[in-house]
Amino acid sequence: MDLDQIIVHLNEILVSLKGIANAVDLQLRFGLVTGMVFGVLLQRAKVLRYDKQLAALRFQDFTILKFMMSTIIVGMIGTYFLYDQGLVKLSIKPTILGGTITGGLLFGVGWALLGYCPGTSMGALGEGRTDAFWGILGAVAGAALYAEMFPYLQDTLLKMHDYGKITLPQLLGVNHWIVIAGVSVIFLLSFMLMEKKGL
C-alpha cells in the first residue's frame, strides 16, 4: 500500500467515525428534547408531586391514573399501527413471574415511601422538591445493590416461571387489535367511573 492509499483509507475511517459521532449526537439530542417535552406535560398535569402520587395510592385522586392510562391508549394504538406498517420494532421484555411479581411488589412499597417514580423524581426535583434528590440518590444505591445481588438473583427468582418474550395477543391467540380494543374499552369505562366518583 502506498501513502496515497493509506490516506484514502484513513479518510474513509474518519468519515465513518464522524458519521457514528453525529448519529450518537443526534440520538442524545432527541433524548433531551423528548425528555423536556415529557417533563412539561407531567408538570402541567401536576402529577409530579408527592401529594398527588400518594393521593393516587390512597384512592383519593386518580389524576395520575388518568394521565398514565391515556398515554397507554394512545401509545398502544400508535405503536401497533406503525408496527403493522413495518415501521417500528417492538421491545418485548421476557415474562419471568419470579422477577416481575417480586419486583413489582417491591417497586410499589418503594414508590409509596418515596412518593415519586424513580424516573419522574427528576421532574419533581425540577419543580424544586428537594426530597426527590434523596430519592434519586437512593435509587442509585438500589441499582448498586441490585448489581451486587444479580448473580444470586439470576439463579433464583429470575429462573422462576420464565415464559420468555410473550404478549397478551399471543397468549390469547387473537389479533393484537382485539386486545387493544378490549383494553381501550376497559380504560374508557374506568375513566367514566373515576369522573362519576369525582376522583
Next chain:
Amino acid sequence: MSKTREGWNPYLLGGLAGLLSVWSTYYTGKFFGASTSFVRAAAFVEDKVIPERAATLEYLVKNAAKMDWQMMFIIGIFIGALLSATLFGDFKFQAVPDMWKRHFGESAVSRGLVAFLGGAVAMFGARLADG
C-alpha cells in the same frame, strides 16, 4: 374539584405523552424508560470509587456508565419540569411535602431518609421486574 387539584386536563396531557412516545419510537426506536440510567449512574460512581470491584460485577459491566438516549431523556425531564414550573409559577423549594407534614411532621431529615430508602427499594424492584 378543589383548587389544589387543578392542573391541565390529564387525559389530554397523557394522550400527548402517548403521541410523544410513538413519535420517539418511530424516529429513534427508543421506548420511554428511566431505570437503566440509574444503573449506569451506579456504574459511574463505582468505576471511580471501587474500580476493581466494579469490574467484577457483570450487571455493571453490561450497563456501563455512558451518556445515551435514556440518560438525556431523564435530564430532559428535569429541565422540562423546571422550565414549566418556573414559567407557570409552580416552582417552590420544598424539602417536606404537605401531605407528609400533616402525618409525620416537619423533619426534613426523616423525610430525606425515607425518600432515600424508598428510592432504593423502588429501583431494586424495578430492575428485578425488568422495568
